[in-house]
Amino acid sequence: MVEDDEVSLAYDLRQIYAKDIVGEHLKDIANARKQGLYSVYFQTLKDLHAVIRHKFDDNEKHVNEYNTLIKNIIEVANKYPMTWIGKDRTPQPCAEIEELLNNLEIFFYKVMDDNNMFGVKFDDDGL
Numbered sequence: 001m002v003e004d005d006e007v008s009l010a011y012d013l014r015q016i017y018a019k020d021i022v023g024e025h026l027k028d029i030a031n032a033r034k035q036g037l038y039s040v041y042f043q044t045l046k047d048l049h050a051v052i053r054h055k056f057d058d059n060e061k062h063v064n065e066y067n068t069l070i071k072n073i074i075e076v077a078n079k080y081p082m083t084w085i086g087k088d089r090t091p092q093p094c095a096e097i098e099e100l101l102n103n104l105e106i107f108f109y110k111v112m113d114d115n116n117m118f119g120v121k122f123d124d125d126g127l
Contacts, residue, residue, distance in 0.1 A: 022117065025051055029105060038084050038097050042073060045104050052108065055115040062111055069104045076100055 025048040032041035049066070056062035077084040080093035112118060 018117070021051055022048070022112075033101070033105070036089075036094070036098075037086060038077070038101060039086070041101050042077070042104075045101065045108065048108055052112060052117070055117065056111045065107060066104075069100070069107060073097075073100045073104065 025044065028044040029041065029048060032044045056066070076093075076096050080088070080097065082088035083090060083093040083097060
């Protein structure tokens with residue numbers, strides 16, 4: 001039988017992972033996105049990838065989609081290097097970069113949701 005301390009420790013570790021690790025990364029991503037700092041936005045997304053990668057390593061479709069998204073972002077970043085580093089705010093390059101970065105962020109949210117990282121509680125608790 002599992003000891004209460006073991007159950008408590010597992011719960012505590014899940015809370016630390018969800019709140020302190022994944023949650024902080026999500027806040028960093030939101031801040032970078034809001035500030036329009038594309039290179040920072042990209043880096044924060046890659047940091048999240050390092051934290052949640054275990055959730056989709058075994059899914060070849062997810063790995064392939066991630067690699068395609070990264071390849072496309074790098075191509076556009078190289079196409080518009082001054083926009084990428086925040087020195088040029090021309091609308092068309094900004095829109096291209098933002099769309100690709102948003103697609104990567106949405107991809108991560110989908111992977112996280114598919115793996116119940118946002119919770120699996122089915123009742124509403126008054127929300």
